[in-house]
Amino acid sequence: LGPHVKQAGSLVAPDRLRFDFTHYAPLTEDEISEIERLVNYEVLHNRAVETEIKNLDEAMKSGAMALFGEKYATDVRVVSVPGFSMELCGGTHVQATGDIGPFKIVSDASIAAGVRRLEAKTADGAVALLQDDERILKRVGDRLKAKPEEIPAQIEKLQEQVRRYEKEIEQLKMKLALGQSESVAEDLREVDGVKVLTRRVSDLDANGLRQLSDALAQRLKSGIVVLGQTSDGKAALVVRVSDDLTKRLNAGQIVRRVSALMGGKGGGRADMATGGGNEPEKLEQALASASAIVREMLAGGAKG
Numbered sequence: 001l002g003p004h005v006k007q008a009g010s011l012v013a014p015d016r017l018r019f020d021f022t023h024y025a026p027l028t029e030d031e032i033s034e035i036e037r038l039v040n041y042e043v044l045h046n047r048a049v050e051t052e053i054k055n056l057d058e059a060m061k062s063g064a065m066a067l068f069g070e071k072y073a074t075d076v077r078v079v080s081v082p083g084f085s086m087e088l089c090g091g092t093h094v095q096a097t098g099d100i101g102p103f104k105i106v107s108d109a110s111i112a113a114g115v116r117r118l119e120a121k122t123a124d125g126a127v128a129l130l131q132d133d134e135r136i137l138k139r140v141g142d143r144l145k146a147k148p149e150e151i152p153a154q155i156e157k158l159q160e161q162v163r164r165y166e167k168e169i170e171q172l173k174m175k176l177a178l179g180q181s182e183s184v185a186e187d188l189r190e191v192d193g194v195k196v197l198t199r200r201v202s203d204l205d206a207n208g209l210r211q212l213s214d215a216l217a218q219r220l221k222s223g224i225v226v227l228g229q230t231s232d233g234k235a236a237l238v239v240r241v242s243d244d245l246t247k248r249l250n251a252g253q254i255v256r257r258v259s260a261l262m263g264g265k266g267g268g269r270a271d272m273a274t275g276g277g278n279e280p281e282k283l284e285q286a287l288a289s290a291s292a293i294v295r296e297m298l299a300g301g302a303k304g
Contacts, residue, residue, distance in 0.1 A: 001031065007065075008115050012093055015125025019118045020111065027108045027116070035118075039103045042084055046098030052078045064088050102126035173203050177212050188220075189291045192298050194245065195223030198287045202229050206236065210272065213240035224249065226258065226290040230280035235262050237275045237286075246270040249297055257293050261286040 001023055009020035027035075054062070059078050065087040066072065072088060080086035081097055094100055101123035111117045121129045137148050144154045187199045197216060204212060209227055216225045217240045225240040239255040251273035255266035259275035262282045266275015277286070 001027075015121065015123050015128075017120050017122060019120070020115060021118070022114055023116045024114060026110070027118075032105050032108065036103060036105055039100075042081060042097045043100050043103060044098070046096050047081050047084070048096050049092060049094055050080050050082060051092050052080075054078050059088060062086065099123075102130070104129055170205060170208055174208050174211060177201055177204060177208070178215055191291050191295045194249070194294065194298065195220050196226070196291045196294050197223060198226045198228075198290045200228055200283065200287060204229060206274070209236060209238045210240075210274070213238045213272070216240070217242050224251075224254070224290075224294060226254070226287060228283050228287050230283055233278075233280060235264070235277050235280040235283045235286070237266060237277075239266075239268075239273045239275075241271050243271060249294065253297065254290070254293060258286050258290055261289055 004022065004024075006022045007020070008022055009018075011018040053075055054064075056072050056074055056076050059076050060066065062078070063086055064076075064078050064080075065085075076088050077090060078086060079089040079092055103120055103122050104126045105118055105120045106129065107117075107119045109117050120126075137151070141148055141151055144151060144158075146154045187197050189196045189198070197220060199216075201209070201212065209229065213225045213227050216227075217223065220242065222242045222244050224242070224245065226237065227239075228235060228237045230236075237255055237259055239251040239258070241249050241251040241254070250270045252266070252268045252270065255268065255273040255275040259266040259277050262277025263279040264275060264277025266273055268274055
């Protein structure tokens with residue numbers, strides 16, 4: 001990865017390891033593959049690990065790498081894989097590189113600014129990991145009726161189908177909501193000459209909620225639409241003010257005041273605004289208060 005890399009910590013166990021090092025970016029797939037290739041190449045050649053006691057100055061001149069910024073005694077232990085690595089180390093974990101067994105990186109993550117952590121499986125741990133991955137791959141292939149190399153394409157196909165179905169579902173929800181909104185009389189109030197429509201709806205996403213408010217505003221010709229729904233323990237609101245009223249009433253101001261009644265907030269343009277709150281049980285009360293809020297704003301001469 002470059003000469004800037006320094007070891008910044010490690011853990012060595014019989015079946016796994018953790019290696020912290022200085023580096024400025026996440027490793028790419030190619031870099032991880034190359035590290036694995038280099039390590040496994042040395043493992044497969046089963047090179048003997050050599051240990052010598054040397055004078056510190058002699059060890060450093062010979063190219064041994066000092067780690068952790070530690071202070072060393074006059075005589076130091078130099079552990080090396082001839083032709084590959086040499087470092088100062090307090091202990092020896094294997095007699096030969098082949099003792100390490102297969103080496104497989106399982107994660108690369110940032111643990112501090114400029115410091116990354118690699119975690120890997122070795123020996124029996126690596127074999128168990130490969131076997132588990134193989135079982136999972138076979139199970140997925142069986143479910144998809146696909147060979148391992150065909151699985152990515154099959155998943156992409158399924159994802160595209162899901163996206164298409166989700167779009168169709170949202171369209172059907174919108175048609176249903178519009179069908180239920182053919183008559184607006186029961187939810188319509190007139191406040192100082194301004195029509196105010198408040199309604200609780202369900203099963204719409206944020207875009208669907210906005211589209212429904214647009215459709216209802218068009219039916220009113222002139223007026224205000226306030227829609228609310230609850231989902232996942234929260235309440236969502238949208239306020240639509242017809243263009244002819246935006247100089248007198250601001251959708252952003254209305255949605256903020258209605259949302260506040262549910263412990264939330266909101267905002268947006270003069271003609272369209274969204275909000276919500278964390279107290280969905282108060283949605284009905286908040287919607288019922290919309291007309292009074294509009295009356296206060298009209299009386300106060302609220303501007304867009």
